[in-house]
Amino acid sequence: MVPDRFGPLEANDGADPLGRAMLAHYRDEPGQLIYRDGADVQDGNVAEFYFSSPASWDRETIDALERVADAEPVLDVGCGAGNHLLWLADRGVDAVGIDASPNAVLTARERGLEDVLVGDMFDLPVPTDAFGAVHVVGTQVGLGRSLAGIRELLVGFARITDDAGVAVVDNYDPMRLEADFFGYRPDPREGIAHRCFHLEFEGERADGERFREVGRTLQFLLCSPARFREATTGTPWTVTDVLRSEAHYRAVLTKSDPKPHR
Incomplete structure (x- = not known):
């Protein structure tokens, strides 16, 4: 298991526009986050999303x-400002x-969450079999950029969960998306598309100086539930449920129940 407590953490000076936007919002400091795809711009909606x-x-x-709560302990991958962790903590979930x-x-951490650490989901700094469940939302699995890349992520999630492991991941279904979806890129393959954009944060330092921080371009693979199931081939995971909300969906994966609910 990972340590119960983690050491002090200072604000990072590298390009981290999304994190800076979260921190500024929580501290009630001025700033604005935007998503940019060429000339197209969309508000980051930090308060609503995080x-x-x-x-x-x-x-x-x-x-x-x-x-995932039923299969604790839970690893929330890409936990952001900790909204889902707070929900779990309120229910006594490890x-x-x-x-x-x-x-x-x-x-x-400033919101009171102690068991939070910096780490890369492509190389999780977590012991084997340390968790019962992984929660990975925010369409982060799409950063695998291909079905093979998503498969590698799923293998990593399998390593850090026990034999009865549960995982929840999410994505957008290209079969239900409009072509004007922000950052959308089509693909000739059925059930496959892509999404590209980067984040920019404009803030203000303590001395009143304005600054602008630009993140790297993010490239996501979008795939339908059927194509996502293809990505589980060769992994210990089986998709046992799909929770839909219009074009967005969450896939529930288990190691212990080979029979899908639907």
């Missing part, structure tokens, strides 16, 4: 959290968070 009240969450979000953004992790 600090919303559970009362505003859809049923699929709660269902997914309940699935959970640890990990995020590639040092400033997101700092935000989560």
Whole structure:
């Protein structure tokens, strides 16, 4: 198991626009996050996406959290500012968070979450069989950029979960998306598409100086549930349920139940 407590963490000076936006919002400091794809710009909606009240969450979000809570301890991969970790903590669930953004992790810690660390989901700094469940939402598995890349991520999630492991991941179904979906890139293959954009944060330092931080371009693979099932081939995982909310879906994977619910 990972340590119960993690050491002090300072704000990171590297390019981390999303994390900086979370930290600024929590500290009530000025700043704006945007998504940019060429000339197209979309507001980052930090408050809505990372600090919303559970009362505003859809049923699929709660269902997914309940699935992993039943298989604790839980690793929340890409935990961000810790919203889902707080929900789990309120219910006494043993959970640890990990995020590639040092400033997101700092935000989560300032919100009172102690078991949160900086780490890369492609090389999880977690012992084998340490968790009963992994929760990976925010369409992060799409950063695998191909079905083979997603398969590698799933193999990594299998390593750190026990024999009765449960995983919840999410993505967008290209079969249900409009062509004007932000950052959308078509693909000739059925059930496959791509999404590209980068994040920019404009903030203000303590001395009043304005600054702008630009993140790297993010490239996501979008795949239908049927294509996602292909990515589980050769892994210990079986998709046992799909929780849909319009074009977005969450796939529930298990090691112990080879028979899909649907």
